[in-house]
Amino acid sequence: MTRPSLTDLNAFVTVATRRSFRRAADDLGTAPSTLSHAMRALEERLGVRLLNRTTRSVSPTEAGFELLNRLRPVLAALDEALDAVQAFRGNVTGTVRINAPRLGAALLVRDILPIMSERFPDVVIDLVVEGKLIDIVAAGFDAGMRLVDSIPKDMIAVPFADAVSFVCVASPAYLESFGEAATPDELERHRCIGHRVPNGKLYRWEFERAGQMLTLDVNGSVILDDEELMVEAAIRGLGIAYVASPAAEAALTDGRLRRILAVWTPAPEKIGIYYPGHRAVPPALRAFLDVVKAARS
Template sequence: MTRPMLNDLHAFVTVATRRSFRRAADDLGAAPSTLSHAMRALEKRLGVRLLNRTTRSVSPTEAGLELLERLRPALTGLDEALDAVQAFRGTISGTVRINAPRLAATLLIRDILPVMSERYPDVVIDLVVEGKLIDIVAAGFDAGVRLFDSIPKDMIAVPFADPVSFICVASPAYLERFGEPQTPDDLKRHRCIGHRVPSGKLHRWEFERAGRAMTLDLNGSVVLDDEELMVDAAINGLGIAYVASPAAEAALRDGRLRRNLPEWTPASDHIGVYYPGHRAVPPALRAFLDVVKTKRAD
């Protein structure tokens, strides 16, 4: 039997993991038809069917699953070996794929990426904005960014940015017209801007004061799935928004928004950059993490 080429094995792992020729092609920078032909050639060379194909999906056969499980650690080890050689080049290069929600991505672009560009010009940051919490390893990401409470326990997390609190904000014009709430219960008589989270559920408003916690389901005539749009809606007088503090900081600073119920602010949480701890850290990711740690210490 002629041994398969390494590129074909890597392509098989990508197709079997992504379970889609189209998504795998996007990852590999190839045409779906090219990948399909390559997989058929690989199956012919090995003399065994590796993939079940339908018009809508691709899934590994029993033989394909066996090959996938054995190839993954082997290819990971090969990638780590090649990454280790970079230290002898004198420069660090490579791509760091990061998954983050929009607000965290905005903070990365503002605080981290300019430093990365200056210090490590040969490192490419491939930043994918996604609100839904995903398995970054299965999806092929090197790192993710989330609130610490949302980070899987088997990941290593590095604090990033100042602690985040969820706060109520409204425009001065809205508060002059409808009054300022004195307690969370007062919000039931106000126009509240709803927040639909990636799961499809509406975000519940949480409050805490002197050990007393409250959770309310509050929504008005506007429901949005993006915190920047929620801030814009509040600035335009559509109601009171409940958002992460960094999303509103600019509008609070210049007076377009005012904060409500500050004494009822729940406990804050850190944003963390997280990555799997069971594998060696590639030089490009290590460089990114070093910048995050340095900025945090400033």
């Protein structure tokens, strides 16, 4: 048997992971028909069927899953070996396109980009703020940043930053006028600043205490789609805001806001940088990920 080429094996891993000739072809920069022909040729060369094909989807056979599971660590080790050689070529260069929500982007600018600028001055970080959870591969991004629980399962996640809590905050003046809420149910008599999420829906406030979970629709005269604006509205006494803790950190520290319902705060959620696991990691992205990992150590 003639050994398959590395190109064909990498193409198989991409198709088997993406479960689509079209999406895999987009990743590899080729035509779906060309990729389909290459996979049939690979199956003929190996003498075994690797992929089940329908008009709408592609999935690995039992033999395909076996080959996929064995190839992934081999290709990952090969990528690492090639990245190691890049160090002998001189400075790492390239562009890393990252998709992140506004607060996550602010953390990257504060904690990661200064280190990248110092260590890898020839790497360009193209940071795009996006509230929606998008398909970063289809949109042409190298990596994304989201709450770990919302990261797609076919991506590789790298922990980043401290876990984020969601907190209820209000200005001292508002609390003097309307009093504090002792329980989430008491929010019904308060002015609450609504949060419209990227899909157009209003965010339902979540609370937890001693294993008891509550999810509430709140009322108020202001609805915003940006957490920084929500914090500013709360500072101005327009009502109670429910935001990620980093958004309110400065205002809580200097006393412009006070936290309420602290005993009902849900468990913190972890943030992660994620990237596709089925393609080679370019040196510039590898450098960025190394800085992120070092920042966590």
